[in-house]
Amino acid sequence: MNLKIIVKRLFFLVLVIWAASTIVFFVPRLSSRNAIRERFGELSRTGGFSPADLEKLIASMQQQFGLDKPLLEQYVQYLNQIIHLDFGYSLYKYPSTVTELIAQALPWTIGLLLVTTVLSFIIGTLLGAVSAWPRAPQWMRTFATPFILLTGVPPVIMAILLVFFVGFRLKWLPLGSAYSVGVVPNWSWGFFFDLMSHQILPALSLILGSVGGWVLSMRGMGITIQGEDYVNFAEHKGLTGGRIFRDYYLRNAMLPQVTGLALALGTVVTSAIIVEGLFGLPGIGSLLNLAIRSNDFPTIYGVVLFITIAVAVLMTALEFIYPLLDPRIREN
Amino acid sequence: MTTITLPTEETAMEQPSRLVLAWRYLRRNKGLAVGFFILLLLTLFTLIGLLVINPKHAYPLSAALKQPPSWKYPMGTDFFGRNLLAAMVVGMWQTALIGLLAGGIGTFIGVVLGFTSAYFGGKIDSTIRIICQILTPIPVLLIQVVIAGSLDKRDVTIFTMALIVVLLAWMGPTLVIRAQVLTMKERQFVAVAKLSGMSDFGIIFKEILPNLLPFIAAAFVGQVFAAVFASFYLAVLGLGPLREPLLGNIIWAAQSQGAFFNGWWWWPLEPAFAMILILGSLALINMGLDELANPRVRKTE
Numbered sequence: 001m002n003l004k005i006i007v008k009r010l011f012f013l014v015l016v017i018w019a020a021s022t023i024v025f026f027v028p029r030l031s032s033r034n035a036i037r038e039r040f041g042e043l044s045r046t047g048g049f050s051p052a053d054l055e056k057l058i059a060s061m062q063q064q065f066g067l068d069k070p071l072l073e074q075y076v077q078y079l080n081q082i083i084h085l086d087f088g089y090s091l092y093k094y095p096s097t098v099t100e101l102i103a104q105a106l107p108w109t110i111g112l113l114l115v116t117t118v119l120s121f122i123i124g125t126l127l128g129a130v131s132a133w134p135r136a137p138q139w140m141r142t143f144a145t146p147f148i149l150l151t152g153v154p155p156v157i158m159a160i161l162l163v164f165f166v167g168f169r170l171k172w173l174p175l176g177s178a179y180s181v182g183v184v185p186n187w188s189w190g191f192f193f194d195l196m197s198h199q200i201l202p203a204l205s206l207i208l209g210s211v212g213g214w215v216l217s218m219r220g221m222g223i224t225i226q227g228e229d230y231v232n233f234a235e236h237k238g239l240t241g242g243r244i245f246r247d248y249y250l251r252n253a254m255l256p257q258v259t260g261l262a263l264a265l266g267t268v269v270t271s272a273i274i275v276e277g278l279f280g281l282p283g284i285g286s287l288l289n290l291a292i293r294s295n296d297f298p299t300i301y302g303v304v305l306f307i308t309i310a311v312a313v314l315m316t317a318l319e320f321i322y323p324l325l326d327p328r329i330r331e332n
Numbered sequence: 333m334t335t336i337t338l339p340t341e342e343t344a345m346e347q348p349s350r351l352v353l354a355w356r357y358l359r360r361n362k363g364l365a366v367g368f369f370i371l372l373l374l375t376l377f378t379l380i381g382l383l384v385i386n387p388k389h390a391y392p393l394s395a396a397l398k399q400p401p402s403w404k405y406p407m408g409t410d411f412f413g414r415n416l417l418a419a420m421v422v423g424m425w426q427t428a429l430i431g432l433l434a435g436g437i438g439t440f441i442g443v444v445l446g447f448t449s450a451y452f453g454g455k456i457d458s459t460i461r462i463i464c465q466i467l468t469p470i471p472v473l474l475i476q477v478v479i480a481g482s483l484d485k486r487d488v489t490i491f492t493m494a495l496i497v498v499l500l501a502w503m504g505p506t507l508v509i510r511a512q513v514l515t516m517k518e519r520q521f522v523a524v525a526k527l528s529g530m531s532d533f534g535i536i537f538k539e540i541l542p543n544l545l546p547f548i549a550a551a552f553v554g555q556v557f558a559a560v561f562a563s564f565y566l567a568v569l570g571l572g573p574l575r576e577p578l579l580g581n582i583i584w585a586a587q588s589q590g591a592f593f594n595g596w597w598w599w600p601l602e603p604a605f606a607m608i609l610i611l612g613s614l615a616l617i618n619m620g621l622d623e624l625a626n627p628r629v630r631k632t633e
Contacts (some may be wrong), residue, residue, distance in 0.1 A: 012466075020470045024478050031482035098540030152612025154561065158569055160583065160604040168592050175592050216619075274565055278587055292570055293479060300481050304474040312469050 005322075013316045020036055020308040024301050025075060036091070057328045067300045082309075086300030092294040101287055103320030108283035112199065113272045117261075123207070124214020125257055129189035129250055131215065132222030135241045137275075147215045155209025155271040159278050175199050178322050186291050202279045210264075217260050221253040262266050262318040265311050272306070333625035357624075364620025370613035374424065374606075381421030390577045394558070401598055408598040411589045416602055419577035424491050424606060426578050430563045433494040434501065435556030441498075442505025442555075443548060447505065447536060450513035464503040472500045473565055480571040490575045497562045504558070505551040512549070514549050516540050546625035553621055557614040564607060579603040 001019075036058055061069050069077075081088065087098035124147070130136045131144035153161070167175045176195060185191060225231060234244050276285025284303060291299035323330040345512070348356075358365040392412035399409040402475040449460040479496050480488065517540075518524065525539050566572055567580025574581060586600035 005518055016469050017465050020475070023470075023475055027475075027478050031484070034343045037503050149612075153608050153616050154611065155602045156565065156583075157611075158605050159434045160600050163592055164597055164601055168595075168597055267474075269565050270471055270565065274568055277569065289478070289569065293478075297481070301478060304478050307362070308470055311471050 001303060009316055009319060013312055017082075017309050018079075021079060021305060021311070024305050024308075025078050028297065028301065029071070036067075038138075043110060052221075054267075058192065070233045078165060085306070087305065088298045089304075090291075090296055090299045091289065092296035092299065096301050101299060102306055105282060105284045107289045109272065109276065109285070111201060112206070112276065112281070113269065116203050116272065117268055119259055120207040120211045120286065121257075124211040125218045125250075127211070128215040128218025129222050129245070129253065130180075132219045132226070133245060133249065134226065135200055135245075144215065145219075147212055148219070150208060150212030151216055153209060153212070155206045155272050156278065158209035159205035159275050160204065162201050165293075166204075167201060173201050176220065198279075198281070202275050202281060205275055209271065209275075210268060213264065214257070214260075218253060218257060221256055222249065225249055225252055256321065258318060262315045265314055269307055269311055274306060345600050347409075349475065359622050361623055363616045364624070366435055367613045367616030367618075367620055368603045370609055371617065374609055374613065375428075378421055378424045378428065380390065380423060381417075384524060385417065385418045385421055387422050389415035389610065400596075402544065407602055408596075410585065410599050411591075411596070412585070414577060414600070416582075419582060419607060420602060423560075423577040423579045423582060423611075426576060427560055427610065428562070429490055430497065430578075431496045431556040431560040433491070434559035434563070437494075438516040438555040438559065439505050439548065439552040441502040441596045443508040443509050443544075444500070447513055447540075450510040451532070451536060452539075457510075460506065464507055467500065468507075470500075473562055475500055476562060476566055476571065477571060480566055485574065488571070490573060490576065490578075493563050493566065493572060493578075494559070496566070497539025497559045501558055501562070505555060508547065509544065509549055512538060512544055516543060535536035546621060550618060550621040550625050553614060553618045557611065557618060560610060560614065579607055 006225055039059070040054060069072070085099060087102075088102055090096050090098050093101065127144040127147050130140050131148075133141075136144075150158075163175055167173050231244065231248050234248050239248075271283035273283070273288060276283040277289040278285075280286060283306065288300065288303045290296070291303065339464045358368070362419065370472040389627045392414055396405075396409055398578050405417065407420060410419070445460055447551055462531055476499075477494050480493075483492065483496075522535060522539055525535050530539070563578070564573070565579040566586050567578045568587075570584045572578050572584070580603070582603040584599050586596070589595070589596075592598045
């Protein structure tokens with residue numbers, strides 16, 4: 001991979017981020033909703049300050065958020081903020097900034113996302129490979145193939161099913177939230193196990209909910225690869241089954257699978273966020289959920305934009321792995 | 333001597349009717365058949381349901397509260413006093429509406445842009461292609477969250493949901509149709525048509541379009557799937573039309589009332605199963621159509 005391609009990819013990344021930022025900037029400004037008015041209108045109903053004060057307060061807030069300036073100036077300032085990953089102040093948890101809120105929530109989400117994505121990708125790829133491999137033992141193939149059916153059950157629905165069967169019926173695992181009610185977070189093994197037991201169901205729903213897709217795509221690829229001449233040749237050379245499986249079969253399917261992973265990242269991340277929200281885990285998902293429920297628009301836009309940027313960066317990063325997987329790309 | 337009667341042409345070259353051929357194909361393509369069968373059952377459930385139940389019962393305060401499934405309420409009722417059977421029927425109908433509407437519009441835009449892009453090439457092509465490529469990596473659902481969140485709650489209806497979903501979902505079909513038209517353009521029958529003086533539009537509508545139908549059908553089913561999926565996620569986040577008994581809304585409502593904590597298990601479970609059937613059947617049909625459209629990936633086993 002030469003410098004020219006790298007520069008091209010990075011330029012494309014910037015374009016994607018710019019496009020997303022522009023959409024997130026203009027859509028709310030086209031709408032008739034006024035976030036600040038709604039938020040403070042709510043407060044004035046409960047807090048009881050006079051309408052005149054409310055208007056003054058709204059005007060000063062508008063100024064503070066820079067909403068009284070011309071649109072173009074706002075846009076330039078906004079893009080400048082995005083470059084510095086500054087998404088402004090949260091309305092609900094003012095004076096916390098959105099970036100602070102995201103930073104607090106992020107470790108939870110990254111932990112869950114990383115573990116589940118890697119596991120479901122590896123398990124799905126292996127199961128798919130086995131299900132299409134004619135030399136695999138029959139029991140393995142009959143075990144692997146039904147996982148395709150999971151394609152029809154997205155993670156969010158899988159979460160509801162698991163909560164019902166494992167959490168509600170069998171009472172094996174807790175129904176939601178990050179740790180048991182009444183437990184104070186501390187550095188003990190007891191708390192650690194409590195924490196982990198609350199992570200199992202969300203993780204399981206994400207893994208089971210996305211494994212079907214990997215099985216399906218790998219199986220499709222496996223069926224095509226079997227017919228290839230190099231596999232026949234390897235067989236006639238007398239290579240062992242395991243060797244062919246690993247070096248000829250899996251190896252050649254890796255590039256399309258990783259491409260698939262890059263393309264699916266957006267969906268993977270979104271699913272994780274919604275599942276987090278469903279289980280009430282303290283990650284980005286709950287942050288977004290709370291922001292939607294409390295009309296905290298800066299936080300909604302900040303979270304959306306942050307995830308978009310993260311996904312775009314990750315996708316580009318995955319593309320830089322391609323040369324490791326495919327020598328043909330490396331040489332050109 | 334006996335005279336030999338030649339078999340008449342009809343008996344010798346009997347071509348099975350299209351229906352029989354379609355039936356035979358479905359027997360080979362099991363996924364497609366199962367998908368169609370589930371979809372048929374769901375359609376029957378919805379249509380018969382719409383005739384039998386009173387749609388008003390799908391809205392709050394129309395039934396006793398929090399009743400588990402019983403003879404009177406076969407699917408139970410929820411915290412707000414909806415009869416969940418009625419809610420499922422209406423919700424299924426609304427889901428279908430969003431899916432068909434968004435899927436139809438998305439596919440239409442995709443076909444038009446894909447054709448324009450591939451057939452005319454040049455600057456038009458590169459513009460459309462680059463826009464598609466820039467928009468594709470953006471997680472569509474999140475942008476939909478921004479759009480749906482910016483709308484006034486009163487403006488969020490089944491139709492705006494469909495529009496929100498379609499706004500950022502036409503890139504897939506555009507790229508697929510574009511790629512197909514590009515390969516088809518190079519085929520001989522198009523060259524022959526061109527040499528025989530057929531007009532651009534004649535070639536597009538009489539030569540290329542009929543050959544593209546399986547791809548368009550597959551793209552359409554894919555779009556319906558994506559639209560149902562996206563509107564479901566939006567509704568689960570509480571961004572749907574909150575009053576309507578959309579399947580995702582029911583789950584959102586159940587979740588915010590802590591349905592499992594309180595033991596109202598039937599409430600979130602029913603829309604979840606309905607969603608599995610809808611998405612599962614659409615996925616099966618989509619895979620089946622892919623196989624129909626791309627004979628090259630037809631089973632080699």
